[in-house]
Amino acid sequence: MTSIARKRESKKIQIPLGERIFYIADDALMILLCVLILLPLIHVVAGSFSDGAAYMSHSGLLLWPLKPTTAAYESVIANQNIWTGYRNTLFIVIVGTLLDMLFSLVAAYVLSRKKYMLKSFFNLMVVFSMYFSGGMIPFFLVVKGVGLYKSIWALILPSLINVFNLVIVRTAMTGVPDSLEESAQLDGAGHLTILFRIITPLILPSVAVVALYYAVSHWNSWFNAMLFIKDRKLYPLQLVLREILILSDTDEGYVMSETIQFATIVVATIPILCVYPFIQRYFVKGIMVGAVKG
Amino acid sequence: MSTVSRAERGKVINRHHMPLGRRIQLDFQKNWKLYLLFLPVLVYFLVFKYAPMAGLVISFQDYKAAKGIAGSNWVGMKHFINFFNDPFLPRLLRNTFTIALSTLIFSFPSAIVLALLINELRSRRMSRTVQTISYIPHFISVVVVCGIIRELVSRSGGVTMLMNVLFGMPVTNMLYEPNYFVPIYIVSDIWSNIGWNSIVYLSALTAIDQELYEAARVDGANKWHQIIHITIPCLIPTIVIMFILKVGKMFDVGYEKIMLLYTPLTYERADVINTYVYRRGFAENVNFSYSTAVGFFNSVVCFVLVFITNKITKRMGGNSLW
Numbered sequence: 302m303t304s305i306a307r308k309r310e311s312k313k314i315q316i317p318l319g320e321r322i323f324y325i326a327d328d329a330l331m332i333l334l335c336v337l338i339l340l341p342l343i344h345v346v347a348g349s350f351s352d353g354a355a356y357m358s359h360s361g362l363l364l365w366p367l368k369p370t371t372a373a374y375e376s377v378i379a380n381q382n383i384w385t386g387y388r389n390t391l392f393i394v395i396v397g398t399l400l401d402m403l404f405s406l407v408a409a410y411v412l413s414r415k416k417y418m419l420k421s422f423f424n425l426m427v428v429f430s431m432y433f434s435g436g437m438i439p440f441f442l443v444v445k446g447v448g449l450y451k452s453i454w455a456l457i458l459p460s461l462i463n464v465f466n467l468v469i470v471r472t473a474m475t476g477v478p479d480s481l482e483e484s485a486q487l488d489g490a491g492h493l494t495i496l497f498r499i500i501t502p503l504i505l506p507s508v509a510v511v512a513l514y515y516a517v518s519h520w521n522s523w524f525n526a527m528l529f530i531k532d533r534k535l536y537p538l539q540l541v542l543r544e545i546l547i548l549s550d551t552d553e554g555y556v557m558s559e560t561i562q563f564a565t566i567v568v569a570t571i572p573i574l575c576v577y578p579f580i581q582r583y584f585v586k587g588i589m590v591g592a593v594k595g
Numbered sequence: 596m597s598t599v600s601r602a603e604r605g606k607v608i609n610r611h612h613m614p615l616g617r618r619i620q621l622d623f624q625k626n627w628k629l630y631l632l633f634l635p636v637l638v639y640f641l642v643f644k645y646a647p648m649a650g651l652v653i654s655f656q657d658y659k660a661a662k663g664i665a666g667s668n669w670v671g672m673k674h675f676i677n678f679f680n681d682p683f684l685p686r687l688l689r690n691t692f693t694i695a696l697s698t699l700i701f702s703f704p705s706a707i708v709l710a711l712l713i714n715e716l717r718s719r720r721m722s723r724t725v726q727t728i729s730y731i732p733h734f735i736s737v738v739v740v741c742g743i744i745r746e747l748v749s750r751s752g753g754v755t756m757l758m759n760v761l762f763g764m765p766v767t768n769m770l771y772e773p774n775y776f777v778p779i780y781i782v783s784d785i786w787s788n789i790g791w792n793s794i795v796y797l798s799a800l801t802a803i804d805q806e807l808y809e810a811a812r813v814d815g816a817n818k819w820h821q822i823i824h825i826t827i828p829c830l831i832p833t834i835v836i837m838f839i840l841k842v843g844k845m846f847d848v849g850y851e852k853i854m855l856l857y858t859p860l861t862y863e864r865a866d867v868i869n870t871y872v873y874r875r876g877f878a879e880n881v882n883f884s885y886s887t888a889v890g891f892f893n894s895v896v897c898f899v900l901v902f903i904t905n906k907i908t909k910r911m912g913g914n915s916l917w
Contacts, residue, residue, distance in 0.1 A: 320818045327715050334709070335728045338786065341743050342731070344753055348746075362753030408636040417626040418619065423633065426640060432901045435647025436890030437869075438876045438883050442653075443646045459643045462636070492632055521736040524851050528877070539738045546742025547855050559746060566739050573734050581727065 349373055349563035356560050373564035383565065385534060386541035389453065393537055394519045397457040401515040402508070404461045409470035410496045415479070431464035441528055455529035456522065456537065463518070466511045473507035474500055513580055520573060542569055654888035667884075674888035683871065691867040694853075695845040697781050703841055705789050707834060710796035711826065715818075726797075729790025741855035744783050745770060770856065773864040780856065780865075784849070799833040800826070835911065839904045846897045868893045 316324075343364060348356060350366035350373070359367055377383060412424055434440070440459070449455035477500050485495050501508060523539035530536060545557055545565050557565075613621075623630070654674055656667040678684065709729065716722040732740070747754040748769035758764040769775040807825050816824065850869035857865035868889060876886035 317817065323818050324715070324717055327712055328718075328721065331712060331716060331721065331725045334789075335725060338728055338732060338790075340753075341747060341786070344747070345743060360751035361756040404636060404639065407632055411629055411633040411636070414629060417629055418622040419630070423637075426645075430640060430644040433648065433894055433898045434644070435650050436887060436894055437872050438887040438890060439647035439650025439653065440643075441876070442650055442883075443643065446646075447642060461639055461643075492628055517734070521738075523736075523738050524854075539736055542736070542738045542742065543855070546738060547745070562742060562746070566742060570735055570739055574731065577731070577734055578727075581730065 345563045345566050348560055349567050351560050351563075353558045353560045357558075373558075373560040374568070376561050377564045377568050380565075382533070382536070382541045382544075383538070383568065386536050386538035389535055390520065390538040393453065393456050394516050397460075397519045398512055398516045400457060401461055401463070401466075402512055405463075405467050405470055405511065405515075406496060406501060406508070408462060408467055409474050410492070410500065412467075413471050413474040427464055427467065444529060450529055451531050451535075453530070453535050456519075456525055460518075460522075460525070463515065466514055469507055469511055470504070473504040477503050509580075517573075538569055542566075651887060651891050653884050654891045656884055658884040658887075660883075670884075674885045675892070677885065678889055678892065683866070686863065687866060687868050687871055690864060691846060691848060693777060693864075694780060694848045694867060697777055698784060698848070699838075699841060699845065701781050702784050702788065702792075703838065705785050706792035707796055707830065709789050710793040710800060710830075711822065713793065713797060714800045714826070715822075726790065729793070731790070732787045733791035735787070737849075737852050738855060740783060740787055741852060744779060744856065748775070748779060771858065771860045773861045776857065776861045776864040780849075780853070784852075795837065796830060796833060799830055803829045836908070839908050842900065842904050844897075845900060846893060 340362060344362050347363035347366050350369050350371065351359075351363065352366075352368035352370050353372065355367040356363075408427070412420070412427065414420070435443075444450065444455050444459050449458060481499055481503075482495055485499055490498070521539065523537070523543055526537050526540045527543075530540065542565065546562055549557055549562075650664070653664060653667065655669060655671060656664070657670050657673075658664065658667045681687075713722050713725055716725065735743075746752055749755065750766060750768050752769075755764075755766055755769055758769075759766050769779060803826065807829075808821055811821050811825060846868070848867050848869065850867060850873070853865055853867060853870050854873065857870070872886050872890045872893070874880075875882055875889065
């Protein structure tokens with residue numbers, strides 16, 4: 302709204318030449334930036350619809366498919382590993398995010414209550430773990446020690462709570478007026494009722510944002526899977542992608558053609574890009590929540 | 596309401612006169628349900644956050660999986676001394692610092708500049724389009740980003756060709772050239788995050804009082820003056836907080852991404868502390884105790900950096916992390 306007001310204002314007054322140049326340069330720069338951001342993606346999409354041999358003999362960026370064909374997609378769709386990976390990743394994302402949210406909400410609820418003896422101890426314990434960790438090997442040994450090695454739960458249970466996300470939820474809960482909770486208590490509501498029926502609905506934007514953060518991090522994660530998952534049937538999508546895109550070998554041990562790699566990228570990225578426009582409006586709110594905390 | 600809180604306060608004061616045991620008993624009677632609720636969370640933190648910290652003791656041992664922590668031999672500071680004499684140490688420190696500092700110098704300000712430029716766009720539609728497009732790369736997974744990078748900087752890749760045409764650089768696979776590693780890392784980092792990181796500055800910019808600009812214009816300030824004297828000063832608090840947070844995480848460079856991009860050919864410029872921890876733990880010349888010692892060193896440095904930056908935030912009278 303303010304920018305509209307400013308625009309109207311500037312129309313009334315004669316815009317000085319220097320400013321006009323500035324505006325034009327700004328527009329040009331932003332268009333250039335968008336082009337630079339989109340070019341690699343256009344290349345990937347164009348490559349995925351190209352003929353394999355034609356692509357091999359070509360060099361430089363593609364803006365349009367060479368000898369358009371959907372052959373690459375046919376072999377991606379026929380690749381069982383990708384679908385197994387998809388299934389595993391969906392399981393991890395859905396179950397993982399639900400459990401993450403359950404634990405984070407409960408933890409944030411307890412940490413944001415007012416008077417009890419261990420409050421500052423609990424808070425210190427939680428925050429300290431954000432800034433100091435045992436590192437890779439001890440973490441690996443612990444996960445192995447509790448029997449999660451080679452299990453898909455190794456990608457869910459050890460990462461139940463991200464302390465930064467927890468702090469966002471805790472901050473939001475601290476902002477809920479105490480009177481609501483007190484009156485609920487008088488009506489005989491227990492902690493779980495207060496948490497899920499009263500507080501959670503009031504801080505829904507923060508809850509949505511944190512759920513989004515958890516879901517995206519599960520979707521993207523590959524490192525822990527590389528450490529803990531040995532059975533190919535349990536590989537999450539990103540680990541399959543790593544083989545195809547980075548290690549460039551598959552079951553059969555042959556090098557994948559670039560066009561198939563591109564088609565794989567498209568197939569593996571489209572879902573999250575389809576969700577993106579719908580969740581975009583939450584970003585700014587969520588980041589603001591984080592920024593308030595500073 | 597006020598009477599309740601006064602009564603509450605009275606109770607608290609009274610409790611301080613009580614013996615500790617009695618106080619614990621009262622607290623538990625009153626709050627046991629809360630503690631019960633927290634129990635699973637407590638177990639989670641103890642098992643997956645604090646047990647690994649306790650596991651750091653293996654850096655003082657010659658850990659053997661068969662003997663376990665209890666049965667392995669104690670060797671004192673041996674692994675730390677070995678690490679300080681490790682021929683790779685200078686390389687690891689140099690690379691970690693180079694990559695961390697480059698991120699701070701290039702990636703960090705890029706988001707601020709983008710936010711300023713978006714803020715000055717006259718067309719609202721244009722500004723929304725730029726935002727939507729610039730956030731997209733953040734949602735592309737790191738594995739896929741690295742797959743795209745590999746393709747673009749290969750011998751026949753688009754970036755390689757462009758560099759050849761523009762700057763006459765030789766046509767080679769740029770990922771095999773050590774000196775190109777950091778630029779590739781930084782440019783792709785900016786590509787991935789510039790839009791996403793600009794959000795926090797954009798939200799700070801929307802909070803600036805528009806009357807400041809009106810007043811400045813009446814006083815004859817041009818666009819440039821307005822940016823220098825109003826917009827940037829209003830952004831400074833946000834910039835400072837983000838900068839300090841960034842410094843605190845400086846040593847925590849994106850090792851997952853480095854692992855997807857480097858090859859033994861580029862270790863010279865690409866190998867950082869965390870990637871070395873991984874290799875010595877799982878890939879080559881495996882030694883759990885040694886790797887843990889290296890990781891321990893890294894954790895301590897990180898913690899000290901966070902501690903110092905937190906002190907600075909507090910001194911600046913602003914927010915602090917704890």
